[in-house]
Amino acid sequence: MPIPAPIVTVAFAGALLTPLAVDADLLSLLAATGLVLAVLGKHTARTSQEIADEDLAASHQDERLRTFGQLAAGIAHEINTPAQFAGDNLRFLADAFADLQGFLDEARAVQAELERSDAGHGPAERLRRAAEAADLDYLVEEIPRSIAQAREGLERIARIVLAVKELSHPTGREKQPADINRLIESTVTVCRNEWKYVARLELDLDPGLPQPSCHAEEISQVVLNLVVNAAHAIEERFGAERGPQGLIRVSTSHPAQDVVEIRVADNGCGIPDEIRDQIWERFFTTKPKGRGTGQGLAIARSIVVERHGGELTFDSRPGEGTEFIVRLPVKADTQE
Ligand SMILES: Nc1ncnc2c1ncn2[C@@H]1O[C@H](COP(=O)(O)OP(=O)(O)OP(=O)(O)O)[C@@H](O)[C@H]1O
Ligand SMILES: [Mg+2]
The missing domain is CATH 3.30.565.10 (Histidine kinase-like ATPase, C-terminal domain)
Structure with missing residues (x-):
């Protein structure tokens, strides 16, 4: 069952859009940028007079929203820079871990060889215990997955930022x-x-x-x-x-x-x-x-x-x- 999203009236650069349900993360971004005018909760049917009054109020807000739109475009731009360097670092981590994994495979092979010789048995045991304490198998499996998920999240932020930038372009x-x-x-x-x-x-x-x-x-x-x-x-x-x-x-x-x-x-x-x-x-x-x-x-x-x-x-x-x-x-x- 989908979690019901809040219904909000969203305004982009002076245009009052249809009330719509938005993602929680998008909602907070929009709120931060001033794009969300009000979280109205459940909308109720309104009379023509009420709607006419709201139209008038909306036109008064027009100028303010234009400023909000510009502000939103600026903030979206600002979010882009840290998102980009976070993305660059994640790309580095993914490559670095792939290299480290090569080293770990080699270390495991050496450990197996040591285990087979009398003199090496002690050091091999130390390595085995250290690997167990660090939960190495789990880490080797989970680290690439968690990097991939973090990159996916950043890509999503980048898409939302782009969308807000496009829609809040000063009109x-x-x-x-x-x-x-x-x-x-x-x-x-x-x-x-x-x-x-x-x-x-x-x-x-x-x-x-x-x-x-x-x-x-x-x-x-x-x-x-x-x-x-x-x-x-x-x-x-x-x-x-x-x-x-x-x-x-x-x-x-x-x-x-x-x-x-x-x-x-x-x-x-x-x-x-x-x-x-x-x-x-x-x-x-x-x-x-x-x-x-x-x-x-x-x-x-x-x-x-x-x-x-x-x-x-x-x-x-x-x-x-x-x-x-x-x-x-x-x-x-x-x-x-
Ligand atoms: N794609 C569609 N398929 C079926 N019916 C539609 C479709 N688009 C519009 N309608 C019908 O036309 C009516 C009027 O649509 P309109 O978008 O003007 O108002 P609404 O969707 O009911 O309300 P609002 O858009 O103000 O939230 C709808 O209530 C629906 O009955
Ligand atoms: Mg409609």
């Missing part, structure tokens, strides 16, 4: 060409806790993807909302108890030189025909109280269509799965 008012593939990698890393218990997540990213002119943090929010919806739909179909049976596939392509496409596909519960048109409405949700507020798709659509002049559509087979498709023009053709 200007102007649209900028963005590397959508990297943005997707960062976004799925940051919300990993949302999907890892219910699904595998596959990325299929077009290496020759053009860089559309966009507000990167907003596109990241769209991807986040779609991935969280996909995870919820998978949980709705399979439940969360039996391990990850779901599959979320995030892919990018460019059907033409001036269009970039992002697809988020899941094998979740699907969208029944009766609600096909309603899902875009603000506050429309089929999720239980506290799970969804019905805003994710409305926000995503307004970001894609109004802010970026793109399209947001979906294909769904009820009971089998859904695919959301974001199309973005490479050249900005809207004012904002």
Whole structure:
């Protein structure tokens, strides 16, 4: 049974993201960087008035969050340096231990030879006892494993730091060409806790993807909302108890030189025909109280269509799965 992660409202550089469950270690990192505004515990359904009030408060915080974003990017950068030298030292330890192991094998061979001669029996016994006291067999087996685990942990820190850096990049008012593939990698890393218990997540990213002119943090929010919806739909179909049976596939392509496409596909519960048109409405949700507020798709659509002049559509087979498709023009053709 997965340990329930706290649900927090996370803000990256001025953008208020969907409430989401985050890893405990990521949460503390975000808290340290000032990215987490509040740990809200269980969210409860809110009235439209309450939501409007919160929107207003959020816009007042906008400026503060921009500063938090810059601070977070700076701290992420600072974490990188010690993580890098810890990594270099671990690499040295792994190589050094491999060399030491060669020496130990040789020492054991000598010990065996000594044991066979009368004069050497005493020293061989001393060596044997010293090896036993140090629990040498255990050490020889465990040291490489523990170095490998420490390196894995550091790699994970490096990935989180990179994701925070990418997402907290100070945002200007102007649209900028963005590397959508990297943005997707960062976004799925940051919300990993949302999907890892219910699904595998596959990325299929077009290496020759053009860089559309966009507000990167907003596109990241769209991807986040779609991935969280996909995870919820998978949980709705399979439940969360039996391990990850779901599959979320995030892919990018460019059907033409001036269009970039992002697809988020899941094998979740699907969208029944009766609600096909309603899902875009603000506050429309089929999720239980506290799970969804019905805003994710409305926000995503307004970001894609109004802010970026793109399209947001979906294909769904009820009971089998859904695919959301974001199309973005490479050249900005809207004012904002
Ligand atoms: N991938 C999907 N598979 C199945 N149903 C979906 C999927 N994405 C969205 N839906 C349906 O569309 C509804 C609206 O989605 P939307 O993201 O706007 O709100 P929500 O997920 O319910 O709440 P919020 O995003 O505010 O937390 C969902 O409640 C769900 O019924
Ligand atoms: Mg949603």
